[in-house]
Amino acid sequence: AQSVSQHNHHVILSEAASLELGCNYSYGGTVNLFWYVQYPGQHLQLLLKYFSGDPLVKGIKGFEAEFIKSKFSFNLRKPSVQWSDTAEYFCAVNGGRQAGTALIFGKGTTLSVSS
């Protein structure tokens, strides 16, 4: 079945540690890829997106993600996390031969950063 998989359900890090959250999708064709973030008590916000071009995309707050087409992956990274990065992170995809227009989301990864 078509899906978006996020490998980590809950990640716990100390401040200044490096972060990598995995995301894999199973849709064929040309897809658009997104990472959304939901801070405690706030609504979903776009962190970064990939439509085409340079597979390494930079988003807000020092986040970046790399699209690796051969691996159907779009992993999120940040070299040094801060306490304020504590949030839930969702990978999503649309477009492609099967995904359609609506976003298909992974189940999310909760990131807890201790100061």
Added chain:
Amino acid sequence: GAGVSQSPSNKVTEKGKDVELRCDPISGHTALYWYRQRLGQGLEFLIYFQGNSAPDKSGLPSDRFSAERTGESVSTLTIQRTQQEDSAVYLCASSLVSLGEQYFGPGTRLTVT
């Protein structure tokens, strides 16, 4: 400009009652989406409106769910004869064009008792 707004922010209803949830998209956005987020789950697509085209209802879980949109403005999601499994946060999003970046509202938390 204002973002996507939704009302009410919270709704508690008794099993079997009907509820209406409202979404005001960003002005000028032609595409509007409804999603549902149940506890511990990712977001599930429900329905998609694009301009005056027929909506994509492929994500609606049952015929108790329906939605309308007036032109390119307000949308209402209606759930008839609510069940406890309908308890979730219902999110609305809009985008300038289809396949574009989607902007989410704050959601309506629905609790069915």
